[in-house]
Amino acid sequence: xxxxxxxxxxxxxxxxxxxxxxxxxxxxxxxxxxxxxxxxxxxxxxxxxxxxxxxxxxxxxxxxxxxxxxxxxxxxxxxxxxxxxxxxxxxxxxxxxxxxxxxxxxxxxxxxxxxxxxxxxxxxxxxxxxxxxxxxxxxxxxxxxxxxxxxxxxxxxxxxxxxxxxxxxxxxxxxxxxxxxxxxxxxxxxxxxxxxxxxxxxxxxxxxxxxxxxxxxxxxxxxxxxxxxxxxxxxxxxxxxxxxxxxxxxxxxxxxxxxxxxxxxxxxxxxxxxxxxxxxxxxxxxxxxxxxxxxxxxxxx
Numbered sequence: 278x279x280x281x282x283x284x285x286x287x288x289x290x291x292x293x294x295x296x297x298x299x300x301x302x303x304x305x306x307x308x309x310x311x312x313x314x315x316x317x318x319x320x321x322x323x324x325x326x327x328x329x330x331x332x333x334x335x336x337x338x339x340x341x342x343x344x345x346x347x348x349x350x351x352x353x354x355x356x357x358x359x360x361x362x363x364x365x366x367x368x369x370x371x372x373x374x375x376x377x378x379x380x381x382x383x384x385x386x387x388x389x390x391x392x393x394x395x396x397x398x399x400x401x402x403x404x405x406x407x408x409x410x411x412x413x414x415x416x417x418x419x420x421x422x423x424x425x426x427x428x429x430x431x432x433x434x435x436x437x438x439x440x441x442x443x444x445x446x447x448x449x450x451x452x453x454x455x456x457x458x459x460x461x462x463x464x465x466x467x468x469x470x471x472x473x474x475x476x477x478x479x480x481x482x483x484x485x486x487x488x489x490x491x492x493x494x495x496x497x498x499x500x501x502x503x504x505x506x507x508x509x510x511x512x513x514x515x516x517x518x519x520x521x522x523x524x525x526x527x528x529x530x531x532x533x534x535x536x537x538x539x540x541x542x543x544x545x546x547x548x549x550x551x552x553x554x555x556x557x558x559x560x561x562x563x564x565x566x567x568x569x570x571x572x573x574x575x576x577x578x
Contacts, residue, residue: 288417289567292424303429310422313415314483315390320412321486321502322394324495327405334496341500345461345475346507350530352457356449357526364442366524366554368547387483391502409491416491420567423484427564430536443557446529450479450562451569470577475501477569479562480532482506488567492574508532512539520547528555533566535559 297303325334398405458476462469471493478485482505490498512531516539520527524547531539536559543555 288421289424292421292426293428295425295428297425297429303425306422306425310419310426313419313422314487315387317412317415317419317487318387318390318483318502319394319397320408320415321490321495321498322391322396323398323405323408324412324490325391325395325499326398327408327495338496338499338503341465341475341497342503342507344464345458345472345500345504348461348464349454349457349476349504350508350511352453352460353450353530354526356453357446357529358523360442360445360449360525360529361523364445364525366442366550368521368524368551387506391499412487413491416487419484419487423567427560430560440553440557442525442554444561446525446554446558447561447565450529450532450558451565454479468577470573471497474570474573474577475504477566477573478505478532479566480505480508480512480534481563481566482509484566485570488570488574492570492577505532509534509538513542516542517546520551524551525554528558531555531559533559533562536563 297306454476455473458472458474459469461476462472465472474492475489475497478489478501482502485505486498486502489501508530509532512527512534515530516527520543527547528535528543528551531543534540535543535555536557540552540555540559543551
C-alpha cells in the first residue's frame with residue numbers, strides 16, 4: 278500500500294539530507310525549481326485539454342474548488358481566533374506601502390501558464406499521451422529540489438520547537454484543514470482519503486496541484502491548484518486588514534505561504550515580531566504538505 282508513496286517521497290527525503298553552503302548553487306536550485314513549476318503547470322493545462330467532455334470536467338473542477346475552499350476556510354477561521362486570545366502577540370506594524378499588485382501578478386502568471394497549456398492542447402493537433410509520464414519525472418526532480426530547499430532554509434529543530442506560536446498555528450491549520458477536507462468529501466460524495474489529501478495543500482498551490490494531478494488526475498489537480506491559489510489571494514487581502522488585531526489568525530490563514538510569498542506583507546503590516554512566527558508555521562506546513570498528501574494518496578490507492 279505504501280510502495281507508491283515511498284517511490285514518490287524518496288526524492289524529497291534524499292534532497293532533504295543534502296546540505297549546501299554555496300549561495301550561488303542554492304540560487305541556481307531556487308531558480309530551477311521555479312522554472313520546473315512553470316513547466317509542470319503547463320503540462321497540467323495540456324492534461325486538461327486531453328480530457329473527454331472538457332466542459333463537464335471544468336464544471337466539476339469549479340464545484341470541487343468552491344466546496345473545498347469554503348469548508349477549509351470556515352474550519353480554519355473558526356479556530357484560529359482562539360489562538361489570538363490564548364497567545365496574544367503585540368505587533369509593531371508600520372505604514373509602508375505594499376507591492377500587492379506585483380504579488381497578485383505573480384499569482385496571475387501561474388494561472389496564465391495553466392491556461393496557456395490548456396489552449397495549446399486544444400488548438401494544436403498533437404498527441405498528448407506523453408504528458409502524464411513527463412509530469413511524473415519532472416515531479417520527482419521537483420521534489421528533490423524542494424527537499425534541498427527545506428534542508429537549507431536556515432531553520433533548526435531547536436528554533437522550531439522554541440517558537441510556541443508558530444507550532445500551535447501549524448497544528449491548528451493541519452487539524453482544522455483535515456476536518457474541512459472530511460466535510461468536503463462528505464458533501465461531494467467522494468472518497469474520504471481523496472478529501473483528506475486535497476485538504477493537505479495548506480496554501481502551497483503549485484505542489485498541491487501537481488501532486489493531486491499526478492495521483493488522481495487533472496480534475497483533482499486543477500481543483501487543488503485553484504483551492505490553494507484562492508487561499509493565497511485571499512490572504513493578501515486579509516493580512517493587512519486583520520494582522521494588527523488578530524495576528525495569529527492572519528498568519529495561520531496564509532498557511533505554507535507565510536514563510537515566503539506572503540511574508541513581506543506579514544512583516545510590513547504586522548512588524549518584525551510576526552516574522553519568526555510566520556517562518557516557523559510556514560516551514561512546518563510546507564514540510565508536511567508532501568508528507569500528508571502522499572500518505573493519504575497511498576491510503577486512497
